[in-house]
Amino acid sequence: MTTPLQYDVVHRPGHERYEARTPDGEVVGTLEYVRREDGLVEMPHTVVPPEHGGQGIAGALARRALDDARAEGLRVVPTCWYVDGWIARHPDYQDLVAR
Numbered sequence: 001m002t003t004p005l006q007y008d009v010v011h012r013p014g015h016e017r018y019e020a021r022t023p024d025g026e027v028v029g030t031l032e033y034v035r036r037e038d039g040l041v042e043m044p045h046t047v048v049p050p051e052h053g054g055q056g057i058a059g060a061l062a063r064r065a066l067d068d069a070r071a072e073g074l075r076v077v078p079t080c081w082y083v084d085g086w087i088a089r090h091p092d093y094q095d096l097v098a099r
């Protein structure tokens with residue numbers, strides 16, 4: 001049995017991305033975003049290396065980024081296929097999508 005990977009999701013606003021980091025600082029996933037001046041935030045790219053897949057990392061990144069967007073009153077443009085699909089599976093986040 002494999003031990004689950006321990007990580008925290010941190011926001012790196014200067015880099016316009018969220019990172020999933022292990023306690024030793026290894027980045028095991030990222031979600032990039034682009035803030036727009038019109039109250040929108042585009043989420044174009046989520047990456048989790050194959051060796052870290054299947055551990056909920058991408059979902060944790062999406063949830064954190066979407067929760068932060070909600071807290072800031074931003075609407076979301078989910079151009080990343082993963083974020084778009086994650087929102088589709090979580091109806092309580094669909095109100096964030098800019099139509």
